Amino acid sequence: MIPPGETIGILGGGQLGRMMAMAAAQMGYRVHIYAPEEDSVAAEVSAAFTCAPWDDAAAMRAFAATCAVVTYEFENVPAGPLAAIAPTPLLAHPRALETAQDRVSEKSFVQALGGRPAPFAVVDNRADLAAAMERIGTPGILKTRRDGYDGKGQWRIMAPADADAIDLPNVPLIYEGFVSFSGEFSVILVRGADGDIRFWDSAQNEHESGILALSTVPAPDALQAQVPAARDLARAIADKLDYVGVLAVEFFATSEGPVFNEMACRVHNSGHWTIEGAVTSQFENHIRAICGLPLGSTALAASKVEMRNIIGDGAQDWAAILSDPANHLHLYGKGTIRPGRKMGHVTRLTL
Ligand SMILES: Nc1ncnc2c1ncn2[C@@H]1O[C@H](COP(=O)(O)OP(=O)(O)O)[C@@H](O)[C@H]1O
Ligand SMILES: [Mg+2]
Numbered sequence: 001m002i003p004p005g006e007t008i009g010i011l012g013g014g015q016l017g018r019m020m021a022m023a024a025a026q027m028g029y030r031v032h033i034y035a036p037e038e039d040s041v042a043a044e045v046s047a048a049f050t051c052a053p054w055d056d057a058a059a060m061r062a063f064a065a066t067c068a069v070v071t072y073e074f075e076n077v078p079a080g081p082l083a084a085i086a087p088t089p090l091l092a093h094p095r096a097l098e099t100a101q102d103r104v105s106e107k108s109f110v111q112a113l114g115g116r117p118a119p120f121a122v123v124d125n126r127a128d129l130a131a132a133m134e135r136i137g138t139p140g141i142l143k144t145r146r147d148g149y150d151g152k153g154q155w156r157i158m159a160p161a162d163a164d165a166i167d168l169p170n171v172p173l174i175y176e177g178f179v180s181f182s183g184e185f186s187v188i189l190v191r192g193a194d195g196d197i198r199f200w201d202s203a204q205n206e207h208e209s210g211i212l213a214l215s216t217v218p219a220p221d222a223l224q225a226q227v228p229a230a231r232d233l234a235r236a237i238a239d240k241l242d243y244v245g246v247l248a249v250e251f252f253a254t255s256e257g258p259v260f261n262e263m264a265c266r267v268h269n270s271g272h273w274t275i276e277g278a279v280t281s282q283f284e285n286h287i288r289a290i291c292g293l294p295l296g297s298t299a300l301a302a303s304k305v306e307m308r309n310i311i312g313d314g315a316q317d318w319a320a321i322l323s324d325p326a327n328h329l330h331l332y333g334k335g336t337i338r339p340g341r342k343m344g345h346v347t348r349l350t351l
Contacts, residue, residue, distance in 0.1 A: 002068045002291040004028030007047070009067030009088070012074025013040025015332035015342065016267050019275070020073055021046045023283035029291070034063045035074075041333045042073065060084040071245060071290050073266055076101060076147050091290040092245035096265040099241070103145045103174045106263055113240060115233045115260045118252075123173040126163075132175035133160050139178040144171050150340060151210015179259050181252035183223045186215075186270040187234040188248045190285040190295055197235055198285070198298045200278055202227045203307070205250070205270045211340060215270045215307040217277060217300065223253045230258040237263060246271070246286040269309070269342070274298075276328050276347050277305030304350035312339045321346055 002008075008024050010017045013035025021031040021042055031046040036053050043049035048066065052059035054077055064070055064085040071091050079098045082090060100106050107117040121132035123142065133140065138160055144153035155166050156178075184205045191197045203215035204223050218224065234249040248268030250261040271282040280288075280296025288295055310331070321327050331344035 001293060006030070006068035006291075007032050007066055008287065008290070009034060009063060009070035009085075010042060010046075011035075011070065011072035011077050013037055013042045013049075014073060015041055015334075015344075016269075017042030017073035018045055018332060019272075019283045019330075020071070020267060020286060023281060024287045026284070027287060029287065032063060032066055034060065039335060044333055054078050055081050057081055057084040064088040069290050071266075071286070072097065075149075075264060075266060092243050092247065092265050093241050096241045096243055096247075100263050100265045101146055102172075103143060103148075103262065104172075107174075107260070110233065110237065110260050110263070113233065113236045115236075116257070117176075117260045118179045119177040121175045123175050126168060129163055129168070129173075129175060130160075133157065133163065136175065136177040138162075141176050141178060142166065143174050143176065144169065145174050146172070150212075150342070151207070154210060179252045179254060179261075181254050181259070183220065183253045184250065184261070185219050185223050185227070185230070185253060186248055186250045186268060187227065187230045188246060188268060188271040188274075188282060189231075189234055189238060190246050190282070190289050190298070191238045191243045192289050192295050193244050193292045195239070196295060197238060198295055199231055199234075200271060200274055200282065200298045201300055202230070203270050203273060203305075208311075209340070211309070211311060211342075212269050213309055213311070215273055217273055217305045226251070226253045226258045233258070233260065234263075245289045246282045269345075270307075272330070272345050273305045273307035273347050275330070276349055277302050277307075302349040302351050306348045308346050308348075309342055310344040310346065312341055312343070313337050314343075315346070324348070326350065 007030040032048040033043040033046045034050045050063045061084040119136045139158045142155040185202045189199045203217045204219035206214045248264040251258040267282045274281040328347045
């Protein structure tokens with residue numbers, strides 16, 4: 001057990017790290033952020049900050065030496081430099097991080113556990129893409145295998161001719177068949193150091209331009225009917241990886257049951273509603289898990305919860321938002337507004 005008062009290291013300096021740091025601080029932990037960008041919204045609320053590139057092994061080693069445990073809020077931390085963290089434990093799990101960083105390896109991993117992703121093919125050049133469209137059909141989505149988030153690094157292909165217009169980037173790609181879904185949902189679980197697993201209610205997630213816009217709990221009945229099968233897969237993933245912490249798995253609800261989309265080996269945007277909407281938030285339970293503490297209840301704390309992202313310059317009238325007393329405003333303190341950038345979120349509870 002890592003007792004309060006000790007230092008928790010977090011790789012990554014964004015809003016997920018900020019909310020994790022705030023949950024850690026509430027329980028008396030110190031937080032040390034490691035991130036390559038100078039302006040870190042996580043460092044702003046933390047005790048210590050190492051600003052260094054991911055591949056600076058000396059900086060990584062010095063950072064880890066100050067921490068009782070290290071975790072990550074950013075999925076695309078390159079795997080190589082993580083060796084410098086030992087002997088400090090790195091949780092949820094280094095192998096989980098590596099598996100989820102590559103869309104092909106995560107889909108193959110999940111398939112081996114009996115999960116069902118969209119049909120997919122590896123694409124390294126135009127010939128591969130033509131062959132993939134031929135085998136899987138259109139419509140489909142071409143994605144970068146690594147480093148994609150919020151719909152970035154994706155090209156929708158409605159018909160084979162659309163592919164000609166794409167300026168293929170010189171990185172490994174994946175082509176996925178387009179899944180016709182009735183809705184999207186996520187399974188978020190926390191697994192403790194002793195293997196204890198708890199699930200939060202699954203939110204229905206609605207995306208706009210590939211970016212999460214709205215999460216609603218409880219999800220409609222038709223989606224909820226698919227949650228048990230999805231939970232079985234999420235549990236199998238967590239057990240297989242001997243995972244410790246919060247894991248998020250995104251699914252498409254289809255007429256043939258849940259189709260695996262992707263997993264995030266960290267806290268997730270579709271779990272932000274748990275800060276006010278659940279007895280224990282995903283952030284608090286992640287900290288509890290990595291510190292070897294007993295997990296808190298994941299039960300709903302309201303009859304209905306809606307979490308709406310504030311994206312780009314989408315919402316600015318804070319007083320109007322707060323004039324509804326059921327709303328909770330979360331702003332991440334990002335200085336620069338950019339189109340598609342997540343600036344904050346609003347959670348509305350119906351008791
Ligand atoms: N194969 C697919 N079929 C249908 N919709 C998809 C597919 N892949 C992605 N999408 C849509 O795009 C969104 C973002 O894609 P995702 O693979 O989750 O990338 P990101 O890593 O950017 O979150 C999904 O939540 C879904 O709405
Ligand atoms: Mg996604």
